[in-house]
Amino acid sequence: MGAELRDVTVHIDTGRWSETVLDGMDIVVPDGQITALLGESGCGKSMVAAALNGRLPEPARSTGQVLVNGDLVQDRRHWLRLRGRTIGLLPQAGVDAFSPTETVGAQLRKLENRHRRWTLDDACAAAHYPTDLFDLYPGQHSGGQIQRAAFAAALLPGPDILVADEPTASLETDLAYEMWVTLYKYARSGGAVLAITHDVPMLTATQVADHLVLMRAGKVTATGDLTTLQAQTDPYTRGFFHP
Numbered sequence: 001m002g003a004e005l006r007d008v009t010v011h012i013d014t015g016r017w018s019e020t021v022l023d024g025m026d027i028v029v030p031d032g033q034i035t036a037l038l039g040e041s042g043c044g045k046s047m048v049a050a051a052l053n054g055r056l057p058e059p060a061r062s063t064g065q066v067l068v069n070g071d072l073v074q075d076r077r078h079w080l081r082l083r084g085r086t087i088g089l090l091p092q093a094g095v096d097a098f099s100p101t102e103t104v105g106a107q108l109r110k111l112e113n114r115h116r117r118w119t120l121d122d123a124c125a126a127a128h129y130p131t132d133l134f135d136l137y138p139g140q141h142s143g144g145q146i147q148r149a150a151f152a153a154a155l156l157p158g159p160d161i162l163v164a165d166e167p168t169a170s171l172e173t174d175l176a177y178e179m180w181v182t183l184y185k186y187a188r189s190g191g192a193v194l195a196i197t198h199d200v201p202m203l204t205a206t207q208v209a210d211h212l213v214l215m216r217a218g219k220v221t222a223t224g225d226l227t228t229l230q231a232q233t234d235p236y237t238r239g240f241f242h243p
């Protein structure tokens with residue numbers, strides 16, 4: 001069924017300052033589709049990813065509702081049950097998907113054995129992660145390599161809902177295109193995909209996103225398909241689609 005934030009507000013009080021990072025945020029991520037989330041740096045996109053995975057930072061205080069496959073998520077134990085096969089996160093920094101003390105190959109193999117959904121070969125092929133890097137530790141990978149390893153790690157449990165936070169940020173155009181193909185196939189096979197991205201030229205060229213959500217300062221400012229957003233006249237939206 002997918003995932004949803006309803007009127008989610010998140011305050012972070014660091015002790016030195018207090019900030020509202022999401023401000024009445026609403027978003028629906030339906031299954032079978034790619035929803036693309038865009039917005040300027042610092043507007044709260046990764047915080048949406050965190051809220052959808054029950055991974056808000058420790059000092060955060062939140063109000064509002066998170067629904068996963070139609071159920072209101074109530075507490076930490078509920079999140080622990082959902083993570084993995086129900087909802088998964090490809091973090092913005094690929095290295096955050098791994099423990100630093102074990103090789104990537106060993107960690108991917110564990111995910112394959114624990115979930116028995118995707119095979120290691122299929123996940124690595126779909127993520128274009130070269131299996132000859134298996135013996136390296138996460139910190140021994142380049143930015144683009146660890147991003148692809150993290151993509152493989154996100155695919156292995158085969159989550160109903162996949163939240164991918166800038167999955168192509170460290171990749172050149174050809175590889176980025178292949179990642180979008182993988183996300184497209186994932187959605188078409190039934191997955192609910194939220195893809196956070198800055199890559200409007202790729203979205204425009206591939207038409208891969210079924211629905212777009214544009215945010216600013218913790219709120220949604222525009223939603224719709226590509227044609228709808230391209231036709232908007234306000235300067236913030238135009239800045240993304242007619243740079």
Ligand SMILES: Nc1ncnc2c1ncn2[C@@H]1O[C@H](COP(=O)(O)OP(=O)(O)OP(=O)(O)O)[C@@H](O)[C@H]1O
Nearest residue numbers: 012014021039040041042043044045046047048057
């Ligand atoms: N752990 C944290 N503690 C305090 N503030 C945080 C924390 N993480 C993020 N923030 C703040 O929350 C706001 C939103 O950050 P977020 O990472 O969601 O932005 P973003 O839209 O993903 O940006 P980018 O495109 O650069 O990744 C920022 O103002 C940031 O400073």
Ligand code: NI
Nearest residue numbers: 045046047092
């Ligand atoms: Ni981010």
